[in-house]
Amino acid sequence: MEETTVLEVKDLAISFQTFEGVVKAVRGVEFMLKKGETLAIVGESGSGKSVSTKAINRLLPEKNTLIERGEVLFEGQDLLKLSEKDMQGIRGNDIAMIFQDPMTSLNPTMTVGKQIAEPIIAHKNVSKEEAKEKALELMDLVGIHHPKKSYKNYPHQFSGGMRQRVMIAIALACEPKILIADEPTTALDVTIQAQILDLMNKLKDELDTSIIFITHDLGVVAQMADRVAVMYAGQIVEIGTADEIFYNPMHPYTWGLLASMPTLDVDQKNLYTIPGSPPNLLHPPVGDAFAARNDYALAIDFQQEPEVFKVTDTHYAKTWLLHPDAPDVTPPLKVVRRKEKYEALFSVKMYANSTGGGINGG
Amino acid sequence: MAQNVGNKNAEALFHLVDARERLTYPDNAAEGITDEGDSYVKTIAKRFFKNKVAVVSLGVFILLLLIAVFATQLSPHPRDAITGQFQAAPYDNFYLGTDDIGRDVLSRLIHGTQVSMIVGLGSVAIYVVIGTTLGLVSGYFGGVVDSFIMRVTEAVMSFPFFMVILTLVSLLGSGIWVVTAVLGVLSWPALARLVRGQVLTLKEQDFVHAAVATGYSTPGILFKHILPNVISPILVNATFGIATAILTEASLSFLGVGVQKPRPSWGNILSEAQSLRVLTAQPWRWVPAGILIFIAVLSINFIGEGLREAIEGETKN
Numbered sequence: 001m002e003e004t005t006v007l008e009v010k011d012l013a014i015s016f017q018t019f020e021g022v023v024k025a026v027r028g029v030e031f032m033l034k035k036g037e038t039l040a041i042v043g044e045s046g047s048g049k050s051v052s053t054k055a056i057n058r059l060l061p062e063k064n065t066l067i068e069r070g071e072v073l074f075e076g077q078d079l080l081k082l083s084e085k086d087m088q089g090i091r092g093n094d095i096a097m098i099f100q101d102p103m104t105s106l107n108p109t110m111t112v113g114k115q116i117a118e119p120i121i122a123h124k125n126v127s128k129e130e131a132k133e134k135a136l137e138l139m140d141l142v143g144i145h146h147p148k149k150s151y152k153n154y155p156h157q158f159s160g161g162m163r164q165r166v167m168i169a170i171a172l173a174c175e176p177k178i179l180i181a182d183e184p185t186t187a188l189d190v191t192i193q194a195q196i197l198d199l200m201n202k203l204k205d206e207l208d209t210s211i212i213f214i215t216h217d218l219g220v221v222a223q224m225a226d227r228v229a230v231m232y233a234g235q236i237v238e239i240g241t242a243d244e245i246f247y248n249p250m251h252p253y254t255w256g257l258l259a260s261m262p263t264l265d266v267d268q269k270n271l272y273t274i275p276g277s278p279p280n281l282l283h284p285p286v287g288d289a290f291a292a293r294n295d296y297a298l299a300i301d302f303q304q305e306p307e308v309f310k311v312t313d314t315h316y317a318k319t320w321l322l323h324p325d326a327p328d329v330t331p332p333l334k335v336v337r338r339k340e341k342y343e344a345l346f347s348v349k350m351y352a353n354s355t356g357g358g359i360n361g362g
Numbered sequence: 363m364a365q366n367v368g369n370k371n372a373e374a375l376f377h378l379v380d381a382r383e384r385l386t387y388p389d390n391a392a393e394g395i396t397d398e399g400d401s402y403v404k405t406i407a408k409r410f411f412k413n414k415v416a417v418v419s420l421g422v423f424i425l426l427l428l429i430a431v432f433a434t435q436l437s438p439h440p441r442d443a444i445t446g447q448f449q450a451a452p453y454d455n456f457y458l459g460t461d462d463i464g465r466d467v468l469s470r471l472i473h474g475t476q477v478s479m480i481v482g483l484g485s486v487a488i489y490v491v492i493g494t495t496l497g498l499v500s501g502y503f504g505g506v507v508d509s510f511i512m513r514v515t516e517a518v519m520s521f522p523f524f525m526v527i528l529t530l531v532s533l534l535g536s537g538i539w540v541v542t543a544v545l546g547v548l549s550w551p552a553l554a555r556l557v558r559g560q561v562l563t564l565k566e567q568d569f570v571h572a573a574v575a576t577g578y579s580t581p582g583i584l585f586k587h588i589l590p591n592v593i594s595p596i597l598v599n600a601t602f603g604i605a606t607a608i609l610t611e612a613s614l615s616f617l618g619v620g621v622q623k624p625r626p627s628w629g630n631i632l633s634e635a636q637s638l639r640v641l642t643a644q645p646w647r648w649v650p651a652g653i654l655i656f657i658a659v660l661s662i663n664f665i666g667e668g669l670r671e672a673i674e675g676e677t678k679n
Binding site: 087 | 402567574575591
């Protein structure tokens with residue numbers, strides 16, 4: 001099947017005007033989204049993952065946001081240049097969002113049925129009856145039982161999981177090409193979380209929607225993502241397929257993230273944590289933003305921002321460790337073990353790296 | 363161990379139920395959806411009707427409304443016709459006596475109810491529309507629009523209310539419609555501020571963000587998503603507003619700048635008590651009007667209080 005690109009973000013840089021000064025929240029983010037795929041964006045709080053995706057839908061407060069440079073290309077047009085009126089036609093229709101907290105994201109004074117029918121009425125040229133018909137179908141699709149009865153219910157009569165199903169129904173009402181899910185399961189408990197993720201996977205296949213999935217939960221990423229982008233301090237530091245990121249990560253920050261994930265099979269008394277905290281983006285550091293917390297920092301990291309090195313056609317990482325002149329290093333034990341296990345399990349050999357620089361596979 | 367259920371029952375009850383068999387059981391799969399639970403309005407109505415004082419007051423208010431609507435049919439005598447003796451204490455079918463030129467006091471009181479209801483409801487309708495619209499716009503758009511509307515609001519608020527009304531009434535001429543309009547046009551600032559404050563908090567709520575992200579038009583968000591969430595405070599404010607408007611109309615008419623004779627209003631009937639002779643010797647000419655004003659204002663205030671408690675119960679419970 002021909003893979004078409006539905007969204008392309010090019011060199012996006014966003015800063016916020018605050019009382020203390022200009023915060024450079026997003027500093028040159030680039031990625032693209034193919035039709036029908038799920039791209040997970042992971043990173044710590046404040047790494048710019050929400051800001052980047054809100055910029056796609058133009059939901060950042062206009063008052064203090066400055067889009068410094070960059071383009072968001074959707075079907076050949078730059079969304080950043082559209083008028084607010086044109087943008088209203090795209091939001092919810094072509095690009096829909098699911099929010100983090102289903103408890104507060106529904107209007108308490110409107111029945112859930114009407115809330116699901118509303119985007120259809122707003123965006124499609126249909127009668128109210130047709131919209132209602134469609135809404136009932138959607139409720140059935142997302143697994144709300146007794147749609148006819150639930151149609152007239154109010155959000156407070158629904159549990160968190162059910163409300164998130166309603167949110168998903170609203171988001172999918174107009175069969176959007178892109179679905180942006182901003183930590184959609186963070187507010188739910190684990191069993192419900194699994195149900196919602198299953199539902200999203202199922203619907204993605206049925207409707208062939210592309211999903212941008214924002215999360216800091218690597219377990220969720222493993223379950224959902226085709227590709228993963230790791231963000232740090234307003235930049236994507238590593239991007240690749242889910243397998244590449246989980247089993248053959250190249251960036252020391254990704255190593256840190258994976259090493260700090262609790263696993264059952266590796267003996268450990270203490271869970272690894274990445275030391276320190278993310279840099280203050282009021283004054284972004286010179287060189288690599290991660291250098292100060294990086295056990296594998298090179299001298300050049302403190303002087304010059306790393307280039308993006310190509311590992312494979314799908315795998316890129318922004319670290320000097322991939323430079324041909326870089327010394328050989330061995331990733332944390334946990335990361336190496338994971339790779340070994342994966343290679344043994346599928347009897348494949350993960351490439352070490354293609355640029356010749358020094359990361360030992362173990 | 364549990365009691366013996368008998369061999370047959372044991373077989374029927376204690377076996378593993380496979381997926382297909384599960385489907386044959388009645389569907390109790392509506393997990394997460396509670397059956398009971400009413401709409402917001404219904405919940406508030408239920409709480410309101412538990413409050414006895416408020417319910418009685420609502421009955422009184424509805425009675426007054428009916429009296430106003432059917433004033434002509436209910437009055438024993440025509441409104442302005444001189445039908446009885448002059449300044450007579452209650453006699454025959456003049457149940458509340460007559461005034462200084464022989465008109466039936468009861469009939470005039472009944473028609474006065476009409477005036478109070480028109481002024482009360484009319485002026486509130488006007489100021490609710492103005493106040494709500496300005497409050498919504500001001501709160502939602504913020505920035506320059508907000509500053510401008512709020513400065514205008516403060517300006518209107520800082521007018522000495524009674525003086526402005528007196529001036530306007532003397533400029534535009536007095537009469538029931540002028541009084542209604544003037545009261546409506548001058549009473550909106552408090553409501554506008556109230557609505558603005560509510561909107562300021564509401565617009566930062568997730569469901570409003572979600573509405574923006576779903577691409578709804580701004581008027582759609584304002585009127586479909588934000589307005590229904592500020593209806594309750596508006597309603598409470600409007601209820602108290604009716605009482606205030608009735609009182610103000612009575613005061614204006616008492617001072618002779620409100621509703622003009624021969625059209626009767628509770629206020630201008632009461633103004634007859636300005637004469638010492640009427641005040642001391644002819645209580646039937648002014649006491650009933652005073653009592654009616656008292657009852658009307660009190661019942662409306664109780665309704666407002668009841669509404670507020672019903673709505674605030676939401677947050678208390």
